[in-house]
Amino acid sequence: MGDLERGAGALRNFQSKINALLTEFENSPGGHQKVAEHTIQRGAFSGTALPFAEADGFFTQYNRVHKELVTLSKLLADQMELLRLGAHAADVGFDNVDEDTRRRFHAIQERLDVAVEEHKKYEEKHTDKPDQPRTDMPNVTKDMG
Known part of the structure; x- marks a missing residue:
């Protein structure tokens, strides 16, 4: 614990690192805008x-996964922004944070809370259930008995 930085200087250093990471992430191939650009049309399959039922199923799954990747990318950016805003608030003092920053902080927190609840509902609904049962293969266990 001897190398743990403390004080306003350490917080500003941490905040600048978060800002740099957020900018780097948004400009990277993982940024939600770039992820959203990578789409494939159904005919490509x-x-x-x-x-062609299998191609239709694959396209449906591709779109589902692509949508989730875009959502995850947005959530990651939101979490980094929330951390940046929190570091700023800690640096200037929570009582000295302007109203616009407070609104942004709470809006992001609300989006993240909604995302967590939606994920919980999805997990409860889809636990151990395939999204789309295969129709092109016989029931192997039934045929073997």
Whole structure:
């Protein structure tokens, strides 16, 4: 614990590191805007002329995963922003934080709370259940008995 920094200088140093990480993340391929740009059309999996259930299923799963990646990227950026705002508030004193910063802090916190609740509901609903049962293969355990 001897190398633990304390005081306003350490907090400003921490805040500048968070700011740099947030900027780097948003400009990286993992930033939510860049992740959102990477989409694939349904026809890329098999064309559009004939029905192809497996390609439709794969496309559905691709879209689901892509949506989740965009959401996770936004949540990560929100968490870093929340940390940045908290470090700023600790630096200037919580009573000296302007109203706009307080509103942003609480708005982000509310978004994160909603995301946690939605994730809990999703987990409860989808625990140990496949999103889409396979219809192209016989029931192996039934056929083996």
